Amino acid sequence: MKEIKEKIDQSNNIIIVGHVNPDGDTVGAGLALLLGLEKKYPEKRIDFVLQDDVPKNIAFLKGCDRIKKIEDVINPNYDLAIFVDSATIERVGKVAKLIGDIFKINIDHHISNPKYGDINIVKDISSTSEIMYSILKDLDIEITLEMGEAIYLGLVNDTGNFAHSNVTDKTFLVASELMRIGVNNNKIVNDFFKTKSYERMKVLGKALSEMVFVEEKKLMYFYLSFEALKNLNAIKDDTEGIVEELINYSGSEVSLFLREEESGKIKGSLRSKHNIDVNKIAGIFGGGGHIKAAGFTTELSSEEIIKKVVENL
Ligand code: 5GP
Ligand code: MN
Ligand code: MN
Known part of the structure; x- marks a missing residue:
């Protein structure tokens, strides 16, 4: 974590990336990180870029309109890339072209992840969003309602609404903390699952x-x-x-x-x-x-x- 803090401190142009066909975890973890870093480092340029559109049942998250597509990036001179929920570099699709060989932080929860980053936070837990909750805490970033909703949706997405075997007591602790800051469980679950076309x-x-x-x-x-x-x-x-x-x-x-x-x-x-x-x-x-x-x-x-x-x- 100390190394991550230093690296973020030293970088002025940061790109956050997630996987193609984005799901609630890659969007939730990336969005919470985007909002958190922007709050803590208003002087830095921070972009969250995805190759594909955010699905409708995730796009209700506040701040989703801030996620960029490749064509929105005018000057890709980034000095730090943070990968979220992406088991390989190829998983981010064409966005990889914006990154090249700059310093990479790899935050993920897939067992198949080969730890391709210069720093790797790869844990076999429910979701990247659950990891992101701890990272934001460690960065001394106060979790706002918007960030909390994004993380909560990531948990709901990757645990099948807290039903899969990847749910632990810690997953519930994070969910509980998020509800405490105002996340409405029923609203998130309804917006995510019960708004099908x-x-x-x-x-x-x-x-x-x-x-x-x-x-x-x-x-x-x-x-x-x-x-x-x-x-x-x-x-x-x-x-x-x-x-x-x-x-x-x-x-x-x-x-x-x-x-x-x-x-x-x-x-x-x-x-x-x-x-x-x-x-x-x-x-x-x-x-x-x-x-x-x-x-x-x-x-x-x-x-x-x-x-x-x-x-x-
Ligand atoms: P889904 O079937 O929902 O697309 O993905 C299930 C899980 O497998 C997710 O954790 C997802 O990240 C991972 N996954 C899906 N497609 C690929 C792929 O093409 N390559 C790799 N490495 N992982 C994938
Ligand atoms: Mn995913
Ligand atoms: Mn995931």
């Missing part, structure tokens, strides 16, 4: 009616082509949560959701109910994540992916 409900319906169960491997999977997505007038954000629904079947030990992107590449999401390590399965396709939740993007066809997953399970 019509298209999103339709895509979920398609997934639930067309999913396939591979009995021998206790695998439930569903593949959504780009054409099928378009036919439902849906966008990729509308497919969030499908993989979690597939694991809810009593017979499922593993679930796999495959979504074709416009480029033809396939994005895969994996979940595990008990002991099967899906981080290893995602690794076969160059991806990673956690034991119970992992992902990848590949140029292989859906048939090839399913064959490999079944073989390796």
Whole structure:
């Protein structure tokens, strides 16, 4: 922490970056850090840059409009980069081009993280947002309601609303502290989970009616082509949560959701109910994540992916 403080003190142009297809944890942790650093160091330029748009059910967070896209960055002469919730440098997508070989601080909670930073705070806990809570405290930054809501959404996102095995007594302590400063649990949870678009409900319906169960491997999977997505007038954000629904079947030990992107590449999401390590399965396709939740993007066809997953399970 001492080194991080020194590095921030010495830097005047700081870029915070999160992963592509941003979720509540990467946005929550990055936004809390942006707001905190701006409060403590008003003289410094601090940008939080993401390759992709923030999904609608996260964009209600106050301060989200301050997050920049690559084209908003006029002068990318940064002297410090802080990565949040990004298991590899490649996970930040095209934003990596703004960074080059400047000093990197890597704040993350993925077990697959190879510690690519010059300083690494990589802990196997619920979320990057839970780590960020401690970091802000250590930096003597008072957590405002806006920062608290961002961190709280990160916790809710990565713990499946405090239901996953990554929840500890410390996670609840952080949640409790955040409620104490005014975070409204019911409002955050409603805004995040209960504001789904019509298209999103339709895509979920398609997934639930067309999913396939591979009995021998206790695998439930569903593949959504780009054409099928378009036919439902849906966008990729509308497919969030499908993989979690597939694991809810009593017979499922593993679930796999495959979504074709416009480029033809396939994005895969994996979940595990008990002991099967899906981080290893995602690794076969160059991806990673956690034991119970992992992902990848590949140029292989859906048939090839399913064959490999079944073989390796
Ligand atoms: P999701 O399936 O929700 O996209 O991601 C599940 C978990 O795996 C998340 O923790 C996410 O950061 C990680 N993950 C998803 N896609 C990739 C990927 O392409 N590469 C790596 N290394 N991790 C991924
Ligand atoms: Mn994430
Ligand atoms: Mn995360």
